[in-house]
Amino acid sequence: MVGTSTPSGPSGAATAQAPRQKLALAAMLFAVSMTFIDQTIVSIAAPSITDELGLSASGMQWVVNAYLLALAAFFALGGRLSDLFGHRRIMLLGTLLFVVSSVLCGCAPAGDFAQTWLIIFRATQGLGAALMFPAALAVVVAVFPVDRRGRALALFFGLSGALTAIGPLLGGWLTQWTWRAIFWVNVPVAVVAIVLTVLARIPEKRRPERLDVVGAVLVATGMGLSVLGFQQASAWGWSSVTTWACIVGGLVILVLCIGYERRTAHPLVNLDVFRDRAFTVDSLVLFFAMLAFVPVFFFASVYAQVSLSASPNQAALFLLYFFLGFGLASQWGGKILDKRGARPAMKIGCALGAVGFFLWAQKLTDLSMHDQWPYAAISGAGIGFLLAPASTDAVNRSIGASYGEVTGITQTVRNYAAAVGMAVFGTVLTHVSTDRITSTLQERGLPPAEAEATAGHVAEAITGHPDGQGPTGDGPVAKALQGAGDAIRMDFAEANQWVFYGMAIALAIAFLCALAHPGTRVTEQPPQD
Structure with a gap:
């Protein structure tokens, strides 16, 4: 069995490997939790950072984007380095780079250099995450045997994915003290991750190939x-x-x-893996599912703040309904994978997610958080059912046990899809909400030019409040809501319906892709090089 010692007896083997596996899984969860939380925590603190350091609106947007950009650009490299130099070693290197960058972000000086400082170290933070995450996932894959891997990775994805919802809550609470704390909080988490990694005694294996x-x-x-x-x-x-x-x-x-x-002898990405039909289907399902999974955090949060008049912390609690379904279903999906393979879990998840987002979209215009929670939970359950099975099945089909390389590929697909989803759905929301709110304001007597400009400010809430004020502050968005009230909230809710219907369509396409999965299962460990 990969990643475990071999004591003399069966009972001894079970006793020796269980603590090591649990410690390894806990260590990797602590490590990757930082990367998930940091995808959302900075957006909540953006107004405070902008005010204290005097950043421009576009500069603050670059502070947010620098992390995500580096994360997307270097995932494949992180996976390959993990294979060449050892999963544990690269995971620790990524963790150290991430936490040092976090400390430096929190130490950003005031003055003209502040914006450049934050952008640089947010980018190195993203690079650290790109090294850490595929290596951490590869550690879990290597430590757990195939027949137990589904449940282990379901726990990995379930808990780490749910931590994305903690970002806004933690960010809102820490920002009340100082925005710098949203970066410094990574230090104790990283220390725990490193200590647990050492205690887990994770075996190291390197591939003798050139980069x-x-x-x-x-x-x-x-x-x-x-x-x-x-x-x-x-x-x-x-x-x-x-x-x-x-x-x-x-x-x-x-x-x-x-x-x-x-053409190259030792490629960064071994494209032969795409000759496996199941791997290609897994990648397509992940792509279309991620069009909805990551963007829903942002769109649901902004919808809650604009249409439901929720505070940032209340908006974060709204997302917990989604993760309630996600967390429970991820465990069921992992069990289905271990017993029946990835195809049934992906079909259930895609179908459930499509139905959930469709029903959720219809409820958005009720303007009631209480009425929407079942549909948010169903949507989350759909993603939970498919995420771990699709990712695990793809990794199980790695060539020559090249776990780091394949996790790098699957995570690159996921991040690329998230960027596409944010851009496409953001454009849809901006145009539809601008048109609807413009009509509403014109009906109330505003001149066309002024109505369109005000509507544009409301629509820009989706991009991180570039006017420096959120929907609950004193900027143009808040003033527009005070002036037109429920009409604008309804316009924004109706515009969000288009986004959520789009997410339902993405999951429906993912379902069609899942039907093409051959249904074969990986029941044995791939040969080691």
Whole structure:
């Protein structure tokens, strides 16, 4: 069995491996919890950071995006380095880089250099996360045998995914003391992760191959450019030449990278894994599911603040309904995977998620948080059922037990889909809400130009409040809500319906992809190199 010692007797083996596996899983959960929380915690503290350091609205947006951009660009590299130099070693390196960068972010000086300082160390924080996460996932895969891996990874994804909802809650609470604490809080978490990793005595295995530097540069450049284009589409506009230069240029570089990777002896990404039909289906299901999974945090939170007049902390509690279903279903999905394979769990999850988002969309105009919780929970359950089975099945099919490489691929797919989902759904919400609110304000006597400008401010709530004030503050958004009241809240809710219907469609497409899964199961450990 991979990742365990071999005592003389069966009972001794069971006794020796159980504590090690549990410690390893706990260590990896503590490590990756930081990466999940940091995806959302900074957005809550953005107004405080902007006010204290005097950042521009666009500069604050770059502070948020720098982390996500580096994360997307370097995931594949992190997975490959994990294979070449050892999963445990790269996980510890990533953790150290992440926590040092966090401390430096919290120590940002006041003055003209503050914005540059934060952007640089948010980017290195993202690089640390890109090294840490695929290595941590590979550790869990290597330590647990195939027949127990589904439940272990269900717990891994269930708990770590649910931590994304803690970000806004923790951010709101810590920011009341100082915004710098949202970065410093990573220090004790990292210490626990490192101590547990050492105690777990995780076995190390390296692959004697060289690093494909050219492939790493091409993947990072292509992913970085295209994700940058999607991230900035709302600010630059979809008609901007710069937007499409980044997106198309990045995709062209990725196509060139595919050609290069097929010719090199030791590629960064072994594309032969896509010859496995099941792996390709797993990747497609993850892509379409992630179009909804990550964006729903942002869109549901903004909807709650604008349409339900909720505070940021109340909006975070609203998301807990989603994670209630997600956490419970992730455990069931893992059990189904271990007993019956990935196909049944993915089909159930995709179908449940599509139905959940569809019903949730219909309830958005009720403007009642209480009435929506069952549908939020159903939507979360759908994602919970499919996430761990699709990810685990993909990793189980890795070539030559190249766990780091394959986890790097699957996480790159997930992050790329999240960037696409945020950009596309953000554009839909902006245009629909602007049109509806403009009509409402014109009906109340505002001149067309003023009505459109005010409607634009409300729609911009989705991008992190670039006017410096959220819907519960004193900016144009809050003033518009005070002036037009329930009418604008309803307009925004109706615009969000389009987004949630889009998420339902994404899950429906994922369901169609899941039907193409051959249904075969991986029941034995892949051969070790």
